[in-house]
Amino acid sequence: MSEKANTTKKNKFFEIANKNFIMLFIAYTVICVAHSMTQATASAGWKTMGMDMSVIGIISGIQGWAAFIIRPFSAPIVDRGNKKKIYLFAVGLFTVAIFMYAQSMVNTAWAAPTKLIHGIAWTFISTVTAVTLSEYVPREDYGTALGFFMVSQMIASAISQPIAFALAGKFGYHTMFLIFTVVAAVGTALVLLTSPTKTPERKGGSMFSGIKLNNLFAKEAIMPMLINVAYQGTRSGITVFMAAFALEELGLENIGLFATFASFTGWVARPFLGSLLDKKGPKATLITAGISFSAGLLCLAMAQNLAMFCIAGILIGFGQNGISPVLMAISMRTVPEERKAAGNSTNYLGMDIGSAVAATAGGFMVSAFGYRLGFAAFIVPVMLATVVAAWYLGRLDKKEKAK
Structure with a gap:
């Protein structure tokens, strides 16, 4: 490579890696670390x-x-409001939620309001992060910058649970959450150090006046949303109950390696899954991922030691990373060009419903039938969703060919 090309590449990197980008990247990483360990x-x-x-x-x-x-x-709200102020509100509220987790380890009456505050805060964080980033990097470098932020999610998911369970084993859950409260507070402070962002011009009304039902939900994307309920619900459901299962039945205090193996497997498998998607299409990718996900659940239901949890993490990590992009693509294909934002929003609504339903129903299943049968039962919605999704993709293909 020529010296001129090297210089251009370096200059482009430094355009991205300005003070605001670095502050926001570190802030988002530490906030994701605090978030990723909470559920389990x-x-x-x-x-x-x-x-x-x-x-x-x-x-x-x-x-x-x-x-x-x-x-x-x-x-x-994010589109019509001041991005930095909304971000500060969200990460500040998230820090409060982590502190409330610590209090819930002393008095369980804190548990329900903690989850409520966490849900509100994280919804805004997941919405506003990418939009805030766009304020701090050149438009032509935004895709590269966003790629770095996706890496931070992977890092957080891989390291957070092993660290959290190790701290809980040594100091107790109350102290562990207090330590992560400090971590979240550091993230809030770093956001505070970023440059101000402009409030968009609004033609009358407040930042809430742009909320319309037509912009929030796409009826065309109901089927992908329901499929996502099954997949995301299953992933969230096993996360809620897996650590308690390992501790209660197997005496394993730290199963954070499950999340580590799931995260790194997803990262490593992405090139293969992308190639499979390009060569064989979404249906083949989805069926392969669904089988892998189901095999991981079966392995989890039969787990007797940490090694089996790690194998389950590999299979589920592969499956989840094959399923997510296909579902997103299906949502985008079902709606007109001018309704893609609504289609995307509907897809995420499916994830939220799945997380809520699986946690609630899973708790009753585990109490009634035990952990292993509860994990095995999750195979049913995963396989059913895989079959329905494959059929739906075939139907979409026929419609598009007919047009």
Whole structure:
């Protein structure tokens, strides 16, 4: 490569890696670390305090229901409001939620309001992060910058649970959550250090006046949304109950390696899954991923040691990373060009509903039939969703060919 090309590449990197980008990247990474460990560790902590699994399931579902109610309104508010101020509000509220988790490890009466606050805060964080980033990097470099932020999610998911369970084992769950409260507070402080963003010009009305039902939901994307309910619900459901299962039945205090293996497998498998999607199409990719996901659930139901949890993590990580992009593509294909934002929003609503329903129903299943049968039962919606999705993709292909 010529010296001129090297210089151009370096200059482009430094255009992206300005002060605001670096602050926001570090802030988002540490916030994702605090977020990624909460679902599994909170359930395990509440279980050690004697809370019944059916109650844990109901409480864990509150986060998903809060996201379901708030998410449709978050995008219009972010679009019409000051991005930095909304981000500061969201990460500040998230920090409060992590502190409330710590209090819930002393008094379980804190558990339900904690999940409510967490659901509201994270919905806004997931909506506003990418939009705020666009304010700080050149338009032509936005895709590259966003790619770095996706890496931060993977890093957080891979390292957060092993660290959290190790801290909980040494100091207790209360102290562990206090430590992560400080981590979240550091993220809030870093957001505070970024440059101000402009408030968009609004032609009359407040930032809430842009909220319209037509912009929030696309009826054309109902089927992909329902398919996502099954997949996302299953992934969230096993996360809620897995740590408690490992601790109660197998005496394993730290199963954070499950999340580590799932995250790295997804990252490594992405090139293969992308090639499969290009060469064989979405139907073949979805069926392959669905079988892998189901095999991971079966492995989880039969787990006797940490190694089997890690194998389950590999299979589920592969499956999830094959399913998510296909479902997103299906949602985009079902709606007209001018309704893609609504289609995307509807897809995420399916994720929120799935998280809420699976946590609630899973708690009752685990209490009634035990952990292993509960995990095995999740295979049914995954395989059913895979079959329905494959049929639906075939139907879409026929429609597009007919046109």
